[in-house]
Amino acid sequence: MAQPGPHHMPQDEDPASKHKKQQHNNAGPDAHxxxxxxxxxxxxxxxxxxxxxxxxxxxxxxxxxxxxxxxxxxxxxxxxxxNQRSAADLSSPVVPSVVTTTIYQQQPSSTPEVVVDHSPKMSTEQTFIAIKPDGVQRGLIGPIVSRFESRGFKLVAIKLVTPGKDHLEAHYADLKEKPFFPGLINYMLSGPICAMIWEGRDAVKTGRTILGATNPLASAPGTIRGDFAIDVGRNVCHGSDSVENAKKEIALWFKDGEAVQWKTAQFDWIYEKP
Incomplete structure (x- = not known):
């Protein structure tokens, strides 16, 4: 059988591939x-x-x-x-694409800062306390004075008086329309009254607590009325019910200069701070 020569194409090679291969082999320096x-x-x-x-x-x-x-x-x-494009980019305004947040600067307030001091302060008050005729007749001036002194209050005025009807009606003016008003005035005219001014922290409120309820039967033991009285018509003593009424009653029962201003030696042992 004859062997295929160097230019013999295999039987399975198609004519298109043969033509392409011949173009590649024939391309030389002059082809470009x-x-x-x-x-x-x-x-x-x-x-x-x-x-x-x-x-x-x-x-x-x-x-x-x-x-x-x-x-x-x-x-x-x-x-x-x-360079022209770079200069144009630099000269053109830059528009930010982010959301702008407005910051409000706190302006200094013209109002000065208020400093609150919660430390206990000396709220000095004066209250009017009167021992009624039944308390004087029973010799209770000493025990009643002792109750206020033992609590830490300071006595700045005291006197034994026999006021007239007009004076007593002025004192109980708020009770003038009450049915018991005439009997109250006659009871207060029956004997001498011990009038006092006590001074100290919250003297009005604490003084009422020391006296007890107006009705002795409703007063707690340890109070003056709870210990020394039974009937509301004989309740031993009187005490101012407000700071305003205390000022009015003191002015009614005492003249200017009768209250003595002095400092007790026990002050620093009663009050932590002035």
């Missing part, structure tokens, strides 16, 4: 306009850089100079355009 070998990519020839350089070197000197000058002008023009 710039000389040398050329490569194909998708059917389009792209010369190598060496071929381009070789073509440039083969150009006449005037042509080479013109190309070099054009290339230089291109570089200068490109740089100028780039």
């Amino acid at each position: 306009p710039g000389g040398g070998n050329a490569r194909t990519t998708g059917g389009s020839p792209f010369p190598e850089w060496a071929d381009i350089r070789r073509s440039i070197e083969q150009l006449p000197p005037p042509t080479f100079i013109i190309l070099a000058a054009l290339f230089g002008l291109y570089i200068i023009f490109s740089s100028s355009q780039q």
Whole structure:
């Protein structure tokens, strides 16, 4: 059997492949306009850089100079355009794309800062206390005075008086329309009354607590009325029920200058702070 020669094509090779292979084998240096070998990519020839350089070197000197000058002008023009764009970007205002948050600066207030001191303060008050005729007749002036002194209050005025009807009616003016008013006035006119001014912290409120309820039967043991009285018509003593009434009653029962201002030696042992 005859062996296939060097130009013999195998039986399974199609005519199109054979034609393409022959074109590749026949391509030589003259197949490319710039000389040398050329490569194909998708059917389009792209010369190598060496071929381009070789073509440039083969150009006449005037042509080479013109190309070099054009290339230089291109570089200068490109740089100028780039600089102009950069200057335009710098001069144009920048509009932020983020949400702007407004910050309010706190203005200094013209009102001075108020400092609250919660430490105990000396709220000095004066209250009017009267021992009624039944308390004087029973000899209770000493025990009643002792109750207020033992609590820590200071006695600034005391006197034994026998006021008239007008004076007593002025004192009980708020009870004038009550049915028991005439009997109350007659009871207060029946004997001497011990009038006193006591001074200290919350003297009005605490003084009422020391006396007890108006009705002795409703007074707690340990109070003056709870310990020394039974009937509401004989409840031993009287005490101011408010700071305003205390001032009115003191002015009614005492003249200016009768209250003595003095400091007890036990003050620092009774009050922590003045």
